[in-house]
Amino acid sequence: LTAEGILYMVSSALPPKEALKDPFRYQMLVLVVLVCVAAQTEVVIASDDISTFNRNSFPAGFVFGTASSSYQYEGAAKEGGRGPSIWDYFTHKYPGRIANGSNGDVAIDFYHKYKALQKGKIGITLVSHWMVPYSNSVADKNATQRAIDFMFGWFMDPLTFGDYPQSMRDLVGKRLPKFTEEQTMLVKGSLDFLGLNYYTAFYAVNNPVRNATNLSYSTDSQVNLTPLRDGVPIGPPQSVCIAGIDEVNNSTLTLEEALKDPMRIGYYYSHLRSLKKAIE
Numbered sequence: 001l002t003a004e005g006i007l008y009m010v011s012s013a014l015p016p017k018e019a020l021k022d023p024f025r026y027q028m029l030v031l032v033v034l035v036c037v038a039a040q041t042e043v044v045i046a047s048d049d050i051s052t053f054n055r056n057s058f059p060a061g062f063v064f065g066t067a068s069s070s071y072q073y074e075g076a077a078k079e080g081g082r083g084p085s086i087w088d089y090f091t092h093k094y095p096g097r098i099a100n101g102s103n104g105d106v107a108i109d110f111y112h113k114y115k116a117l118q119k120g121k122i123g124i125t126l127v128s129h130w131m132v133p134y135s136n137s138v139a140d141k142n143a144t145q146r147a148i149d150f151m152f153g154w155f156m157d158p159l160t161f162g163d164y165p166q167s168m169r170d171l172v173g174k175r176l177p178k179f180t181e182e183q184t185m186l187v188k189g190s191l192d193f194l195g196l197n198y199y200t201a202f203y204a205v206n207n208p209v210r211n212a213t214n215l216s217y218s219t220d221s222q223v224n225l226t227p228l229r230d231g232v233p234i235g236p237p238q239s240v241c242i243a244g245i246d247e248v249n250n251s252t253l254t255l256e257e258a259l260k261d262p263m264r265i266g267y268y269y270s271h272l273r274s275l276k277k278a279i280e
């Protein structure tokens with residue numbers, strides 16, 4: 001699935017009215033999340049740093065978890081008031097487009113099984129990327145903020161402030177739905193916890209050109225996103241373009257060398273260290 005595929009899939013999975021009949025699914029719909037992260041920084045890891053860096057380095061209330069997309073997990077495609085998502089429609093209408101003609105009707109049946117998981121907690125994660133300015137120009141810095149507004153603020157601002165980001169309201173204009181006062185009160189502060197789902201990072205370039213003949217979500221932010229700057233990728237090479245860490249298959253490594261897994265260790269360490277810094 002592409003990031004966009006997952007995003008549309010999640011955002012179109014449930015009409016809110018239907019979802020309200022089912023608290024589990026409503027929670028999954030409302031508890032929007034996102035994010036981001038690039039393994040951009042080269043990290044030199046001192047082994048004594050790693051040995052003292054552990055669960056206790058984080059506040060007790062901070063929960064570590066893993067996440068997957070609802071379509072890939074849930075199953076129960078026709079239960080609990082759930083309406084069809086575009087992926088339900090697509091996989092049934094064009095089974096030949098999916099390996100083995102499979103679909104997410106059952107998936108891993110998490111909808112029925114989640115209660116049996118030890119200490120399982122459910123939230124929704126929605127796909128996002130992180131953006132950094134392509135250059136030091138004010139225009140690109142502004143573009144970066146807009147890109148974040150359009151990917152992250154689109155969901156988080158209503159949940160925290162009760163409305164879409166100002167940049168979205170300005171740029172999307174009357175095509176952006178308006179919150180009624182009642183809706184603002186309903187969503188504002190309505191999250192129980194915030195989960196962050198990490199994908200990848202892009203450079204953001206200001207792109208003020210608008211195409212009035214075909215206004216769309218992809219151009220409203222007036223930003224171009226690119227993983228390259230002067231031909232150099234923003235992070236180390238990956239085997240899949242959107243995941244947080246997925247090493248290239250490096251056939252020059254012996255099994256013994258590969259099992260030491262230094263790239264993954266470095267990635268988690270540098271990421272968690274940044275997370276700790278952000279919390280502090």
Ligand SMILES: *[C@@H]1O[C@H](CO)[C@@H](O)[C@H](O)[C@H]1NC(C)=O
Nearest residue numbers: 096097098099100101102103
């Ligand atoms: C397709 O189905 C066969 C038989 O069940 C299975 O062995 C194979 O792994 C499946 N392939 C994919 C891509 O799921």
Ligand SMILES: *[C@@H]1O[C@H](CO)[C@@H](O)[C@H](O)[C@H]1NC(C)=O
Nearest residue numbers: 137138139140141142143206
């Ligand atoms: C950047 O954003 C600020 C604050 O919104 C605005 O005042 C300024 O004109 C913008 N500058 C450019 C070059 O986009």
Ligand SMILES: *[C@@H]1O[C@H](CO)[C@@H](O)[C@H](O)[C@H]1NC(C)=O
Nearest residue numbers: 209210211212213214215219
């Ligand atoms: C604007 O969109 C139309 C329709 O998609 C396309 O034909 C045209 O080339 C676009 N113009 C620019 C400047 O991107």
Ligand SMILES: *[C@@H]1O[C@H](CO)[C@@H](O)[C@H](O)[C@H]1NC(C)=O
Nearest residue numbers: 211213214215216217218219
């Ligand atoms: C406008 O954009 C949408 C989404 O990218 C595309 O499906 C549609 O064909 C475009 N319309 C025109 C007239 O180019």
Ligand SMILES: *[C@@H]1O[C@H](CO)[C@@H](O)[C@H](O)[C@H]1NC(C)=O
Nearest residue numbers: 237248249250251252253257
């Ligand atoms: C593969 O591993 C070798 C030996 O560690 C390293 O020099 C090389 O950069 C790696 N290649 C890639 C594409 O990561």
Ligand SMILES: *[C@@H]1O[C@H](CO)[C@@H](O)[C@H](O)[C@H]1NC(C)=O
Nearest residue numbers: 239247248249250251252253
């Ligand atoms: C990785 O590379 C090795 C050696 O070239 C090859 O045997 C193996 O099938 C590759 N694995 C994948 C998942 O591509």
